[in-house]
Amino acid sequence: xxxxxxxxxxxxxxxxxxxxxxxxxxxxxxxxxxxxxxxxxxxxxxxxxxxxxxxxxxxxxxxxxxxxxxxxxxxxxxxxxxxxxxxxxxxxxxxxxxxxxxxxxxxxx
Amino acid sequence: xxxxxxxxxxxxxxxxxxxxxxxxxxxxxxxxxxxxxxxxxxxxxxxxxxxxxxxxxxxxxxxxxxxxxxxxxxxxxxxxxxxxxxxxxxxxxxxxxxxxxxxxxxxxxxxxxxxxxxxxxxxxxxxxxxxxxxxxxxxxxxxxxxxxxxxxxxxxxxxxxxxxxxxxxxxxxxxxxxxxxxxxxxxxxxxxxxxxxxxxxxxxxxxxxxxxxxxxxxxxxxxxxxxxxxxxxxxxxxxxxxxxxxxxxxxxxxxxxxxxxxxxxxxxxxxxxxxx
Numbered sequence: 128x129x130x131x132x133x134x135x136x137x138x139x140x141x142x143x144x145x146x147x148x149x150x151x152x153x154x155x156x157x158x159x160x161x162x163x164x165x166x167x168x169x170x171x172x173x174x175x176x177x178x179x180x181x182x183x184x185x186x187x188x189x190x191x192x193x194x195x196x197x198x199x200x201x202x203x204x205x206x207x208x209x210x211x212x213x214x215x216x217x218x219x220x221x222x223x224x225x226x227x228x229x230x231x232x233x234x235x236x
Numbered sequence: 237x238x239x240x241x242x243x244x245x246x247x248x249x250x251x252x253x254x255x256x257x258x259x260x261x262x263x264x265x266x267x268x269x270x271x272x273x274x275x276x277x278x279x280x281x282x283x284x285x286x287x288x289x290x291x292x293x294x295x296x297x298x299x300x301x302x303x304x305x306x307x308x309x310x311x312x313x314x315x316x317x318x319x320x321x322x323x324x325x326x327x328x329x330x331x332x333x334x335x336x337x338x339x340x341x342x343x344x345x346x347x348x349x350x351x352x353x354x355x356x357x358x359x360x361x362x363x364x365x366x367x368x369x370x371x372x373x374x375x376x377x378x379x380x381x382x383x384x385x386x387x388x389x390x391x392x393x394x395x396x397x398x399x400x401x402x403x404x405x406x407x408x409x410x411x412x413x414x415x416x417x418x419x420x421x422x423x424x425x426x427x428x429x430x431x432x433x434x435x436x437x438x439x440x441x442x443x444x445x446x447x448x449x450x451x452x453x454x455x456x457x458x459x460x461x462x463x464x465x466x467x468x469x470x471x472x473x474x475x476x477x478x479x480x481x482x483x484x485x486x487x488x489x490x491x492x493x494x495x496x497x498x499x500x501x502x503x504x505x506x507x508x509x510x511x512x
Contacts, residue, residue: 147318147319188493192331198479205476
């Protein structure tokens, strides 16, 4: 049972890394480190061992971090990314236009 | 004169917006698309790890060299920097922020002050404040929060009650002392991470449950936002507010928890030689 969950977490983190780094994610340090951790903890996890649960829990937390930063960014871009409207747009909202002054205003370059 | 005043007012009002309210973004300095972007962590002197961005060493906002005692943490920070595309979005780089705080210590706090600041949340702990109506929420609080309270009371051998009054629970001094003793065993970096998690979840009980690996991050965030989740189930979910806040809270809590794990663990590998 713990093995199935570990596989899910491992694949999840790999997916997130691939999302972040594109196709060369296998050369990144995070990928190598993650693979080492999972391989080395495989043996200790043969019995119901606290250390493996700890490593798995840490990986799960890291997966949560990567996933939620991505989702948060997406929501931010979707809803809050537009910024403020410029004065021209605001004026056009109510059907008016910005006044122009030939020769520029006094303080402008 | 008036435009000058307007510009001044603009500058001042921008400066007065609290830093957390501003989402500061910076342009990524001079990296063209075909230059190899190498963000990697290297072992430096004294067993500490540094981060190199394109051959320049990363520094904290205070000007110090960015050194991390743990390799996994350094790799995670390097991955965070790698995740930035055209603009640097510091509000997504939670681990980097935490490391900067730990290295710079801008408020000059020592271990005892951090522990006192963390334990001050115990008096206003979310898990201890119960409502008396509506009955659905009362039921939910009893079912979800009581097991966590029981667990922590058993694990740390302390007494923390729950309370229906506005004053909150009366926490006896022995409880605070035993927590203080326990927290003294963590190093400064872990304490900074722990205080961050406590201030995000607004609960000492839930944070200790997280770092003792009794709860997952999703569970802890759900318990912290229990009333909000109840209202969402009743009135509906607003994606651009509820989900946004939930993801942000989860990301920050996960970053803080990871920071605590990686700062407080030490791993040794003992290889057993098979005897024939």
